Each structure stands twice: as C-alpha cells, then as structure tokens.
Amino acid sequence: MKLTLRVWRQKNADADGAMSTYEVDGISPDMSFLEMLDTLNEELILHGEDPVAFDHDCREGICGACSLVINGDAHGPERTTTCQLHMRSFEDGDTIDIEPWRASAFPVIKDLVVDRSAFDRIIQAGGYITAPTGAAPEAHATPVPKPDADFAFEHAECIGCGACVAACPNGAAMLFTSAKINHLNVLPQGAPERETRVLDMVAQMDEEGFGGCTLTGECATACPKGIPLMSITGMNKEWLRATRKVSKR
Amino acid sequence: MARTVWDSTLGKKTVMAVSGLIMLLYLVVHMIGNLKIFFGAGEFDHYAHWLRTVGEPFMHYEWTLWLVRIVLVAAVVAHAVSAYQLSRRDIRARPSKYVHKRPRASYATRTMRWGGVILGLFIVWHILDLTTGTVHPGFRPGHPYQNVVDTFSTWYGNVIYIVAMLALGLHVRHGFWSAAQTLGAGSRTRDRALKTVADVLALLLTAGFIAVPVGVMTGVVS
Numbered sequence: 504m505k506l507t508l509r510v511w512r513q514k515n516a517d518a519d520g521a522m523s524t525y526e527v528d529g530i531s532p533d534m535s536f537l538e539m540l541d542t543l544n545e546e547l548i549l550h551g552e553d554p555v556a557f558d559h560d561c562r563e564g565i566c567g568a569c570s571l572v573i574n575g576d577a578h579g580p581e582r583t584t585t586c587q588l589h590m591r592s593f594e595d596g597d598t599i600d601i602e603p604w605r606a607s608a609f610p611v612i613k614d615l616v617v618d619r620s621a622f623d624r625i626i627q628a629g630g631y632i633t634a635p636t637g638a639a640p641e642a643h644a645t646p647v648p649k650p651d652a653d654f655a656f657e658h659a660e661c662i663g664c665g666a667c668v669a670a671c672p673n674g675a676a677m678l679f680t681s682a683k684i685n686h687l688n689v690l691p692q693g694a695p696e697r698e699t700r701v702l703d704m705v706a707q708m709d710e711e712g713f714g715g716c717t718l719t720g721e722c723a724t725a726c727p728k729g730i731p732l733m734s735i736t737g738m739n740k741e742w743l744r745a746t747r748k749v750s751k752r
Numbered sequence: 753m754a755r756t757v758w759d760s761t762l763g764k765k766t767v768m769a770v771s772g773l774i775m776l777l778y779l780v781v782h783m784i785g786n787l788k789i790f791f792g793a794g795e796f797d798h799y800a801h802w803l804r805t806v807g808e809p810f811m812h813y814e815w816t817l818w819l820v821r822i823v824l825v826a827a828v829v830a831h832a833v834s835a836y837q838l839s840r841r842d843i844r845a846r847p848s849k850y851v852h853k854r855p856r857a858s859y860a861t862r863t864m865r866w867g868g869v870i871l872g873l874f875i876v877w878h879i880l881d882l883t884t885g886t887v888h889p890g891f892r893p894g895h896p897y898q899n900v901v902d903t904f905s906t907w908y909g910n911v912i913y914i915v916a917m918l919a920l921g922l923h924v925r926h927g928f929w930s931a932a933q934t935l936g937a938g939s940r941t942r943d944r945a946l947k948t949v950a951d952v953l954a955l956l957l958t959a960g961f962i963a964v965p966v967g968v969m970t971g972v973v974s
Contacts, residue, residue, distance in 0.1 A: 511851070522851055575854035600852035607845050672856055674845035675761075705762055714845030715761040715838045717864065718930045719857035733933075733940055740936025742762045 504530040504590060507598040508543065510555055513611050516618075520611065522600070532591035536579060537562060537569060539590055540601075556614040562586040564727065567662030570669070571615055572602040577666035577725040584664065584727045604665050606674035608712045619665050621711040622679060626663075628707035629700035630683045632692045651689050658686035660728040670725035673714030678722040680708045681738030682730045688741055698745035705742055761841065762934075764834040769931035771827040771834075776924065776953070778824060783960040789973055790963075793897035800896040832872060839865055860926040867919045874916035881909070904968035913965050921958035925950050 505528045513520030527543050534542070537559050544554035560568035564587040573579035579588045593599065601615065609617040647655075658681075667678035684701050687693030693700065716735055723732035757763035785803075789796045806816040856862070877887065882899055885891025892898055903909040928950040932938045938946055967973040 509851075572850060572852070575850055575852040602850055602852065605846060605848050605850060607847050672846065673842035675842070702756075705760060706756075709759075709761050712845055714842035715765060716934075717842070717861065718926070718933055719861050721856060731940070733938060733943070736933040736936055736938040739762060739765070739934050742760075743766065743936055746757060746763075 504528075504532060504593070504595045506530055506539070506593065506596070509598065509600045510615070511602045511611075512555070512614055513603075514613065516610055516612055520614075522602075530590055532589065534590045535562065535586055536571070536573070536588040536590065537586050556612075556616045558616050559586060565662060567664035570604050570617065570664060570666070572600075572604065572669055574600050577604070577669040578664075578727050582727060582729070584662075587727075604669035606665075606668045606671075606713070608674065608676065609665060609668060617665075619663075621713070622663050622665065622676070624711060625676065625680055625704055625707045626683065629696060629703040630687065631696075632687060632690075633695055634692065645691050647690060655686050655689050658682040658730060658734060661686070661726075661730050662728060664727065666725045666727060667722035667730075668713065670721040671714065672719060672721065673717060675716050675722070676708050676711070676713040677716040677735045677738070678726060678730055678732070680704050681734040684741055685734055685737045697741075698748050701738065701741040701745045702749065705738070761838065764838050765934045767830050767834045768838070769934040771831040772927050772931050774823065774827045775831065776928065778820070779920075779924075779957055780953075783957055786964055787960060789897065789900060790967060796897045796900075797895065801894075828872070828875065832868070835865070835868055858926070860922040863919070863922055864926055867923045870916060870919045871923060874912065874919075877912060878916075900964065901968055901974060904965040904973075910965045910969065914962055917958050917961045920961070921954040924957060925954040928953055 505526070508525045508527060509522045510525060511520055512523045525543055525547075527539065527546070530539050530542060537557070540555060540557060547554045558568045558570050560566045562569075564584040567584075569578075569585040571578065571585045573585070573588070578585050580592050581588050603609075603611050603615045604617045604619075606617075608621045609619055611617050661679060661682035663679060665676075665679070668674055668676050671677075684704055687700060688697050718732070718735070720732050723730060723734075757766065785799060788799045804814045804817055880886040881888050881903055882896070885893065885899070888899065888903065890902060904913070929938075929946050932946050964973070
C-alpha cells in the first residue's frame with residue numbers, strides 16, 4: 504500500500520503546530536496503524552529528520568497509552584485502540600489525517616503526544632478503595648451479586664486512553680470519570696467512600712478544565728472498550744444522591 | 753451546599769434539567785389552552801379571562817397568574833444563565849478544532865445552543881406581541897382572540913412563530929431526554945421509552961402550537 508499521511512507536527516508545548524504531509528510506501532494491510540507509523544519514522548530517521556512522536560506501550564489494546572485522532576475519529580474508523588487498528592481498514596492511495604487528542608486539559612507535549620496526567624489526578628481524588636494490605640482476602644468473605652459484578656466489570660474495562668475526551672465536542676471527561684465511579688460505587692469494597700468518591704472525582708474533573716456533558720454520545724461511540732453513554736447517567740445519579748446525603752450530615 | 757452544587761458542572765446541568773422540565777410542563781398546559789381558539793372567540797376569551805381569576809376567592813384577581821409568571825421567569829433565567837456558563841466552559845475546554853472535520857451528533861443535539869437563543873428571543877417578542885401589545889399595532893387588551901388573529905394575519909407573525917416552534921420541537925427532543933439523564937432517571941431498559949416520550953412531546957407541542965397560525969392562515973380561525 505502507498506499512503507499519503509498528513510500528520511500534526513509540533514516541536515514542543517509552546518511551539519505552534521501544523522499539519523505536515525508525508526508519503527509512505529510498502530505498507531502491508533496486515534500492519535497495525537502504529538507499525539505503519541514506525542515505518543514512516545524509520546524513513547524519517549534515515550533522512551535525518553525528526554521522527555513523529557506518538558504514545559504507545561503494550562500494543563495489545565489493554566494499556567490505554569496509544570491515542571491519535573485518525574481522519575477525525577479517536578482511534579480511527581474501527582471501534583478499537585489505535586494499536587489494534589490494522590491498515591486493511593484503509594485503501595491503497597488513501598490520504599490519512601493524524602492529529603493528537605484535542606482538549607485544553609490534554610495539552611500537546613510534542614507532535615501527537617498529549618499530557619493526560621489530568622486523568623491521574625481524577626483517579627487520585629477518589630478512584631481507589633481503602634483496603635488493608637497483606638495477603639489477598641478470602642474470596643467468599645465479601646459476596647458480590649452477579650449483576651453488580653457484571654456492572655462493575657463493564658465499567659472497569661475503561662483503560663483511561665482519553666478517546667472520550669478527544670471525541671467530545673466539549674472536551675468533557677464525563678465518560679472516563681463515570682466509568683471509574685460506577686465501577687467502584689456498585690461494589691461492597693467501594694461502599695465506604697461511595698459519597699466522597701463521586702463528589703471529589705467530579706470536583707477534580709471540573710478543576711482540570713474539562714467541559715460539561717451535552718449528551719451528544721460521541722464519547723461512547725469512540726470508546727474502544729464500549730463504555731456505555733448510560734454510564735454518565737449513573738454518575739449523575741450517584742452525584743445527586745451523594746449531594747443529598749452529605750448535605751444532611 | 754447550594755454553592756457546591758452551582759459551582760459543579762453536574763450541578764448546573766441539574767439546574768438546567770429542573771428548570772427545563774418546569775418550562776416543558778408549562779408549555780403542555782399553554783398548548784392545550786391555545787387549542788381553545790378552534791372553539792370560537794367566546795370560549796377562547798372566556799378561558800383567557802379565567803386565567804386571571806384562577807384560585808379565587810382564596811387568591812386575589814391575577815395572583816395565580818403572577819405566581820406562574822414569577823416561577824417561569826425564574827426558570828428561564830436559571831436555564832439561560834447555566835446554559836451560558838456551561839457553554840463558555842465547554843468552548844474553553846476545546847479551544848483548538850480538529851483539522852479533519854466530520855459531521856457530529858444529530859441536528860437536534862447540535863442546535864441546542866442556537867435553538868435556545870432563538871427561543872429566548874422569541875419569548876421576548878411573544879410577550880411584547882400578545883401580552884403587553886407593545887409591538888402589536890391595534891392591540892386590544894381583553895380581546896385575545898382578535899389579537900391572535902391579527903398577529904397571524906401578518907407574514908412576519910407567522911414566520912417568527914413557526915420558526916420558533918420548529919426550534920422548540922428540536923430543543924425539546926434532545927432536552928427532555930437529556931434532562932432525564934442529568935437527573936439520573938435514564939437506564940438501559942428505560943431508554944427507548946424516554947426517547948419515544950421526548951419525540952412525542954416534541955411533535956405534539958410543535959404541531960399543537962403551529963395549528964393556531966395554520967388555522968388563521970387557512971381561515972378556520974377568523
């Protein structure tokens with residue numbers, strides 16, 4: 504395959520960026536999107552140019568490191584992570600636009616790499632449980648009803664890649680935050696911090712400068728893990744409940 | 753407590769949802785009341801006068817009406833202020849656009865903000881036209897039937913009204929469903945029902961309100 508790539512190049516956080524055009528040849532349809540970018544970078548290095556910086560780690564679709572907005576879609580045309588997107592999803596001779604996640608809470612560090620530490624701070628605000636350390640507890644000590652376990656797992660699938668923020672026209676982190684809150688709030692292990700978790704995580708989300716939800720559904724469409732839009736409804740419900748409960752104290 | 757609610761994006765959304773539902777409830781009542789125009793000047797004008805005497809003798813003349821007006825103004829102001837502040841925040845959160853453009857979200861969803869502005873301007877015109885009569889040449893207080901017929905005998909009256917009612921339908925369609933999500937009332941099993949209720953409400957309100965100018969234009973109401 505021969506492709507024309509239009510890639511966002513930006514030297515550093517303070518520099519102005521722009522789209523640069525590159526031609527790549529000899530791309531196999533079986534390559535992943537990141538392997539295609541590796542091919543481009545090898546060529547760039549060979550010509551003494553600066554390779555395109557992009558985030559990646561496990562390349563198995565489970566770590567949430569890879570990003571990229573490909574032809575306007577977070578993680579590209581398939582519902583998966585960029586590392587699991589294959590070049591067979593494109594046609595020979597295509598022009599592909601590659602851009603970084605866009606949100607003021609995710610500033611560009613270089614080229615296609617953005618700073619997603621805002622997500623870490625949301626997690627630090629309440630995305631954890633308090634548990635004694637030591638050996639793993641006996642599995643039957645805390646029974647979890649099957650529907651609750653399924654609900655928790657569906658939300659626990661979130662890998663924190665930030666595609667929801669990238670896809671949202673308001674740069675909102677609602678889907679990410681709601682996935683984390685729903686995951687822990689439904690479980691008995693998460694019950695002690697149920698109220699403070701949702702209040703603190705939502706407050707931190709606002710603090711980071713993410714936008715609000717207008718329920719366009721773009722986040723859930725882009726999510727490589729299929730976190731449902733209803734997750735946000737669940738977070739709203741938890742937030743209202745916690746607000747009522749805390750105000751009574 | 754009120755401070756933390758108002759400072760939060762979720763709190764502002766809650767204010768929008770509650771105020772929106774209050775206005776929606778009023779619109780349903782208003783639309784049903786409007787349809788009395790098809791039963792002649794006597795019934796319509798009598799209904800309009802009754803609106804001023806509701807609750808008597810417990811309430812004084814027009815007290816109930818003013819109570820409703822105060823609640824509605826509060827709802828409009830709360831809705832508009834939170835919408836403005838949330839929109840400002842949303843635009844700040846996504847300052848740079850993608851180079852590669854693609855169509856996003858449904859028409860109803862994309863037009864919420866400008867549709868809301870259109871509705872706000874419409875409400876001002878509507879009150880000046882049919883409540884105070886300020887912009888209504890030949891306005892006759894106490895004769896709402898004749899005033900309505902006058903308004904819809906002008907081309908601009910019809911255009912402003914019909915455009916606003918179409919905007920209303922789109923606004924209600926996305927707004928009702930969104931309010932349910934904001935208040936945490938949505939669920940996977942209830943989603944279809946909520947979307948259907950939103951569509952039916954939007955359609956009934958738009959059709960019910962537009963029936964009046966159409967009635968005047970076709971001569972059914974004269």
